[in-house]
Amino acid sequence: MPKMKSHSGAAKRFSRTGSGKWKRSNANGRHILTKKSPKRKRNIRGYELVAASDVRSINRLVPYK
Secondary structure: OOOOOOOHHHHHHEEEOOOOOEEEEOOOOOOOOOOOOHHHHHHHHOEEEOOHHHHHHHHHHOOOO
């Protein structure tokens, strides 16, 4: 059986943590930043862990990551 292909878009958006959980970047940090407060922009900068309900679908999209 041939190898499965990873979903290119998902592979760019999600990465693993050291403990094997999935992490993702926060939304709303790309443009229209002038009206957002410094505190809001600072919180957007980091990353979030993917919700438990979405982990199964990400594992299917990115099987080898």
